[in-house]
Amino acid sequence: MSRGYVTSGVNCYMKQYGVTEEEAIRELSKMVEDTDKIMNEELLKKLPVTRQVWKSAIDLACTVNITYIVGDGYTHPKGKFMEYVKSLLVNRIHL
Numbered sequence: 001m002s003r004g005y006v007t008s009g010v011n012c013y014m015k016q017y018g019v020t021e022e023e024a025i026r027e028l029s030k031m032v033e034d035t036d037k038i039m040n041e042e043l044l045k046k047l048p049v050t051r052q053v054w055k056s057a058i059d060l061a062c063t064v065n066i067t068y069i070v071g072d073g074y075t076h077p078k079g080k081f082m083e084y085v086k087s088l089l090v091n092r093i094h095l
Helices: 009-017 021-044 051-068 080-090
Strands: none
Touching: 009 021, 021 051, 051 080
């Protein structure tokens, strides 16, 4: 990090728990899966807020998930993330 690299969640997890990069990635991926399950379960429950408010929060979470699902799509948007953006904004399906 002192040489100009940006710190990441993987690096923080490795430092905090003293694990290898592979173990950190595996554990963080498990956390994401668990969070996705919780969000899906909560979406099925009766909520004190409107469905539109809840959907906005879910959409934001999905956007973050897509951005970071394969590497760091925010910092390095080339590759799969760019394909997702093009499919969403450029090659839209008109109903």
